[in-house]
Amino acid sequence: MTSRPDYLAANAGRRAPMPGFVLLVNIRDDGDDAMRIGITVTKKVGNAVVRNRIKRRFRALAREILPEHGWPGADHVLIGREAALTADWSTLREHLAKALAKSRTIAPGGNRSRPKR
Template identity: 40%
Template sequence: MKKEWRIKKNDEFSRVFNEGVSVANRQFVLYVLEKEGQEHFRIGLSVSKKLGNAVTRNRIKRLIRTVFQEEKEALLKGRDYVIIARKPAADLDYEQVKRSLLHVCKKARILKRGRQ
């Protein structure tokens, strides 16, 4: 993903955590913060060392990024999203990750009309 589509700074993460709304399922927690005047969404990823070694954590992040890249047209713009992976996410394949993330997105009501 391009740099302007990512959340990297600690204070940006903190703002989303403190001011945003959270929705969760077994595999992921999604924080959503609406941002005025932002023409696209941004995502931040948090994958703890408890989930596994660096290879496992990077694999999870790569799968999450791929899902958001594929579904970028269906997601609402002008928001910051922070995704926290939980322990069960380490054992999922791509289709399961996609299904789980879309489930969380539907719960958060951030998919455009045709996708809900």
């Protein structure tokens, strides 16, 4: 995913927060079964080196987990948190699989604790 409207659409979709990241899933209705991935880490998390390391970990994680557990025809967005930098690989794998399973049970617009702006 490269365009801002895609990320904004995913933000309105299903949301599954985990200790190292927040997973957003938006089911597309364009008839394309391809899974797309978007990765973002806010500037509040470390410097550029730290943010890029987290993004590299997420890309490798997505390559490993999404083909098996991802939603066909959906956009998946991982929003990195600082805990993702030091978390064990096995812990991140478990959390992503758990977040994908959790996102299947959440209604779109999901478990927001505060109202939309």
